[in-house]
Amino acid sequence: MWNRVRFTASNLARSRRFSTAIPGPCIVHKRGADILHDPWFNKDTGFPLTERDRLGLRGLLPPRVISFEQQYDRFLNSYRSLEKNTQCQPENVVSLSKWRILNRLHDRNETLYYRVLIDNIEEFAPIIYTPTVGLVCQNYSGLFRRPRGMYFSAKDKGEMMSMIYNWPAHKVDMIVLTDGSRILGLGDLGVQGIGIPIGKLDMYVAAAGINPRNILPVMLDVGTNNEKLLKDRLYLGLRQPRLEGEEYLAIVDEFMEAVYARWPKAIVQFEDFQMKWAFTTLERYHKRFCMFNDDIQGTAGVALAGLLGTVRAQGRPLSDFVNQKIVVVGAGSAGLGVLKMAIQAVSKMTGCSELAAKSQFFLIDKDGLVTTERNNLDPAAAPFAKNPRDIEGLTEGASILEVVKKVKPHVLLGLSGVGGIFNEEVLKAMRESVSTKPAIFAMSNPTMNAECTAVDAFKHAGENIVFASGSPFENVNLVNGKVGHVNQANNMYLFPGIGLGTRLSGAHLITDGMLQAASECLASYMMEEDILKGILYPSISSIRDVTAEVGAAVLRAAVEEELAEGHGDVGPKELAHMSKEETVEYVRSNMWFPVYSPLVHEK
């Protein structure tokens, strides 16, 4: 099952770059300078002379026609010279400069932007996604030049049903929505959180080949409780405290109604909502609308795949997962989502109840070990609280160090948002783990919020560990020329496939079964030889291939649950008759790929 041959999407992209096949035409309703100012149609100096004549562009561009390949190389050369010229500058300054140069291309020429992104996703993901996207959100008001996506605010109550028609595209497949209340581990960033939906949707285009014309990043601005932003004269969002309770929900309800009135087939991904609203909105909408919460559900699937990988990395059968002792630090939307899915997996493997399955899991939040003795125990965390009878030698509120020393867990997994809490002492305590290959997952984002660095993990916890982080770190050089592999345990391995598979299935809901299929697919993606080296997740350069497989798994789960209604010309019966390989091929063939299409003007 684990041994099979793979191709990487970047190989495919490279071979396609020089393909001579003529793409189908694209209808444009504009002429002249309006085309040059529309990043979707713009080809910069790449417009052929005949097209310049047809579209009224003659004289609006320098005379020489530059090929797509030349434009591509020119962009990468200027990117590389920026890298060279900023070598001595602080890291944040360099990252923001890189983001700016990519963003300028995004604003000007989407075809070239997405081609550059797809071909070089491993290099550019840390710029358009975590960690740099966090920095971009923090500096959003200063960086703002042009709007991207839509903004619905508390002041728009009663207007959203008409406002949604202000969006220029007739069709929208994928929406990523945030209220900016918990941006990565950076807290409440209000309207500045729009960078997250933009970054996530860039990953949708790059990884899942969702057509960028059919994506929509959305900010629901219900105010902010961030005092610094409220006092900032340049802050671009509503300068009022966040709406709460029914007032808040009324805004989200109205937005969801408006979206589905205009685009009944759209999928809405909820992203970076503070915990109470993450759970409440998921519960409120998941049986009504085609939506999911990425932080709760996408993260859980990726973490579970990684946890199963650590079992294989120990050379043990997957069934041994039920014996793994796992300490989860962080009882927020992400941590609780992971616990829920992992416990369901144990229960499924053993046939025992979820109550019995949870005995191997330990949950820690800002007040320490969560037990039933906790005053004001959060109802969301309550199902995972330990009964003091079952934790001999530990008490309510025990620290991470105390828990690790006592439990000697196989896995220590952080989703706390607090940088460095897996300190030297905690990491050294992991040396006493009962596992032959203890695993440290420092999943919080961005980099400065990771529970520990890769270097510290290998240095203090030992060279035999398996390590994963939410944001990228370099592999670590160990003694004797060995390499400590760094995995990126990030929901980016799943959400693009969840969205794409759901869209192509035509399902109107996203079920636990579809999400579980996504996770199982990722878990089985890696080959044994890699897993034994501690490589739990595929390289980001193969993310299109991963996403095709995950998308197919989601689609097939929808078919099995009789939710698939088909997509375009492909009906539910045809989907049901596809073999597994045919489904993957079908998904792959529906991925958009950026090439310059001949433009045909129509009034």
Ligand SMILES: NC(=O)C1=CN([C@@H]2O[C@H](COP(=O)(O)OP(=O)(O)OC[C@H]3O[C@@H](n4cnc5c(N)ncnc54)[C@H](O)[C@@H]3O)[C@@H](O)[C@H]2O)C=CC1
């Ligand atoms: N790698 C990935 O794919 C993902 C990573 N994340 C990251 O996970 C982090 C948390 O996200 P959410 O769960 O949504 O946040 P949240 O705010 O809902 O939860 C944070 C939790 O951490 C706990 N915590 C805070 N300080 C602590 C301390 N000193 N010791 C132990 N626990 C502490 C809090 O009590 C709370 O339970 C963020 O940094 C986010 O970027 C979230 C989703 C996906």
Ligand SMILES: CC(=O)C(=O)O
């Ligand atoms: C990766 C992600 O979704 C987060 O850190 O919130």
Ligand SMILES: [Mg+2]
């Ligand atoms: Mg998130």
